[in-house]
Amino acid sequence: MADKPTLTTSAGAPVPSNENSLTAGTRGPVLMQDYQLLEKLAHQNRERIPERTVHAKGWGLQGTFTVTKDITKYTCAKMFSEVGKQTEVLSRWSTVAGEAGAADAERDVRGFSLKFYTEDGNWDMVGNNTPVFFVRDAYKFPDFIHTQKRHPRTNLRSPEAMFDFWAAQPESVHQVTILMSDRGIPKNPMHMNGYGSHTFSMWNAAGERFWVKFHFKTQQGHKFYTNAEAEKLIGKTRESYQEDLYNAVEKGEYPKWTLYIQVMPEEDALKTPYNPFDLTKVWPHGDYPLIEVGVLEMNQNPDNYFQMVENAAFSPSNIVPGISFSPDKMLQARVFSYADAHRYRLGTHYEALPANAAKAAKVNHYHKDGAMRFFTNDFGNPDAYYEPNQYDGPVADAGAQEPPLRIDGDMDRYGNPQEMDDFTQPRALYEMFTDEQKQRLYTNYAQAMGPCSKGVKERWFAVLEKVHPDYAAGVRKACEELDSDVNAVPITSETATDAEEVNTAPDTV
Numbered sequence: 001m002a003d004k005p006t007l008t009t010s011a012g013a014p015v016p017s018n019e020n021s022l023t024a025g026t027r028g029p030v031l032m033q034d035y036q037l038l039e040k041l042a043h044q045n046r047e048r049i050p051e052r053t054v055h056a057k058g059w060g061l062q063g064t065f066t067v068t069k070d071i072t073k074y075t076c077a078k079m080f081s082e083v084g085k086q087t088e089v090l091s092r093w094s095t096v097a098g099e100a101g102a103a104d105a106e107r108d109v110r111g112f113s114l115k116f117y118t119e120d121g122n123w124d125m126v127g128n129n130t131p132v133f134f135v136r137d138a139y140k141f142p143d144f145i146h147t148q149k150r151h152p153r154t155n156l157r158s159p160e161a162m163f164d165f166w167a168a169q170p171e172s173v174h175q176v177t178i179l180m181s182d183r184g185i186p187k188n189p190m191h192m193n194g195y196g197s198h199t200f201s202m203w204n205a206a207g208e209r210f211w212v213k214f215h216f217k218t219q220q221g222h223k224f225y226t227n228a229e230a231e232k233l234i235g236k237t238r239e240s241y242q243e244d245l246y247n248a249v250e251k252g253e254y255p256k257w258t259l260y261i262q263v264m265p266e267e268d269a270l271k272t273p274y275n276p277f278d279l280t281k282v283w284p285h286g287d288y289p290l291i292e293v294g295v296l297e298m299n300q301n302p303d304n305y306f307q308m309v310e311n312a313a314f315s316p317s318n319i320v321p322g323i324s325f326s327p328d329k330m331l332q333a334r335v336f337s338y339a340d341a342h343r344y345r346l347g348t349h350y351e352a353l354p355a356n357a358a359k360a361a362k363v364n365h366y367h368k369d370g371a372m373r374f375f376t377n378d379f380g381n382p383d384a385y386y387e388p389n390q391y392d393g394p395v396a397d398a399g400a401q402e403p404p405l406r407i408d409g410d411m412d413r414y415g416n417p418q419e420m421d422d423f424t425q426p427r428a429l430y431e432m433f434t435d436e437q438k439q440r441l442y443t444n445y446a447q448a449m450g451p452c453s454k455g456v457k458e459r460w461f462a463v464l465e466k467v468h469p470d471y472a473a474g475v476r477k478a479c480e481e482l483d484s485d486v487n488a489v490p491i492t493s494e495t496a497t498d499a500e501e502v503n504t505a506p507d508t509v
């Protein structure tokens with residue numbers, strides 16, 4: 001007994017019992033003065049915080065990023081300042097639509113969030129395992145998410161709503177093709193890529209700006225589950241990703257990704273046949289090849305999942321000198337949305353929580369007071385609580401300002417201009433698939449669209465027709481076959497016979 005610490009109240013006083021209530025007699029009622037019992041029950045009532053409105057189910061690790069190639073000609077960001085430099089990182093991967101208790105191996109896009117604790121403050125890369133997105137305007141994001149969540153009356157997910165929405169947004173076909181392909185159910189986050197997806201910018205010490213895309217390529221190879229394998233797996237465990245990640249790190253098998261960037265000189269943005277700031281488009285590798293930057297290694301399980309992963313607040317607004325935004329209008333909206341979500345979900349001072357506090361930089365700001373203000377700004381003089389002041393309080397650093405960016409154009413709401421070609425890039429993707437991959441694509445669609453009305457199916461086939469007639473015909477045939485055989489057994493992959501034996505796709509770097 002002697003070597004165990006004493007249990008205390010949250011105010012630090014020793015607790016006489018953690019098992020027996022204070023009662024009037026052996027059979028008597030509990031006394032109001034058993035404060036510790038009330039405290040214990042009250043704490044339990046406050047154990048849940050709002051789950052993320054999207055990406056609620058997630059898994060996180062800690063690790064490091066190491067620079068392997070010099071990219072200082074593109075950026076003055078300190079974390080890339082020399083080969084060999086290491087930066088501490090927090091990761092969180094997630095599914096988009098499911099609630100916090102959803103099964104891991106569900107068909108969905110995966111979030112790929114990284115927080116780099118750099119010496120110039122935290123840089124967050126809040127991406128997905130896909131290089132594009134379903135919509136290109138933030139007005140459409142809440143509606144899109146409504147179609148992914150539960151129907152207000154049935155309280156069930158609604159394939160009819162999903163495909164009704166997508167059919168009215170042909171720009172979504174690129175992302176839906178990826179979602180319905182093998183990459184729609186990665187084996188776990190270790191076997192998928194991460195993409196910044198948006199176009200970002202970098203600037204160098206000479207003040208030159210470049211447009212940049214981020215690609216984190218898995219070193220473990222792409223592996224995926226077919227629908228049938230995932231169904232079988234979920235029947236055994238809903239937590240397969242958490243199990244895989246936790247166990248890999250405990251065994252010392254640390255997952256790694258190679259960071260590449262694509263770089264576009266600032267003036268090229270006016271010349272590309274596609275809008276380089278359109279989130280539904282990639283930059284073809286042939287035009288903008290991948291440039292190696294470094295290695296991400298995730299090698300530590302957080303000691304407390306809630307503290308480090310649930311409390312993590314990733315935001316595209318967290319940039320550092322040398323890295324910035326682009327005119328992508330979806331990115332611009334995200335710059336607002338995340339911090340707003342964090343204040344709602346975690347509270348005013350969410351940035352001071354251990355997962356979010358800068359580690360390699362000193363934080364100095366003049367924000368004052370507010371709920372849970374548990375830290376002080378110690379600038380060496382308590383009179384320096386406003387700015388400008390005569391007490392040597394912190395001052396802005398004009399050197400952190402990015403180079404000026406020329407913006408012009410007539411103010412309007414532009415919708416989908418004629419030059420938007422939403423079909424060439426999904427066609428290139430479709431044409432890359434092998435016959436087996438195409439067959440699985442068709443079957444995945446048939447199973448996803450099974451409950452949809454004929455009208456919605458026809459509207460989606462019309463979108464696919466514009467990508468490739470074979471694509472539309474393949475999905476139509478698979479849907480008809482499934483309709484005519486309600487007892488059809490979902491296809492499995494050519495190779496896998498058991499959920500543990502997963503499929504491996506060749507790495508195409």
Ligand code: NDP
Nearest residue numbers: 131178181182183193282283284285286425426428429508
């Ligand atoms: P490339 O042949 O150079 O690149 C093809 C890319 O497709 C590779 O990056 C590959 O792997 C990726 N890929 C393979 N299978 C899938 C899948 N099921 N779902 C998503 N991506 C997959 O050609 P381009 O650069 O000209 O691009 C052709 C098409 O490939 C694009 O229209 C786009 O749909 C897709 N793509 C392009 C990317 C890019 O940044 N250019 C990135 C990813 C996809 P990996 O992810 O390992 O790069």
Ligand code: HEM
Nearest residue numbers: 052055092111112113127128133138141197314333337341
């Ligand atoms: C989470 C909004 C588009 C990736 C979130 C959250 C919000 C949000 C409010 C919850 C944040 C939290 O509570 O911590 C939006 C809006 C978008 C958008 C308004 C479009 C305008 C995107 C895109 C990507 C993306 C395009 C990927 C390229 C993520 C990821 C998370 C997330 C990975 C989870 C972050 C984490 O791990 O904590 N989004 N999102 N989102 N979003 Fe978005």
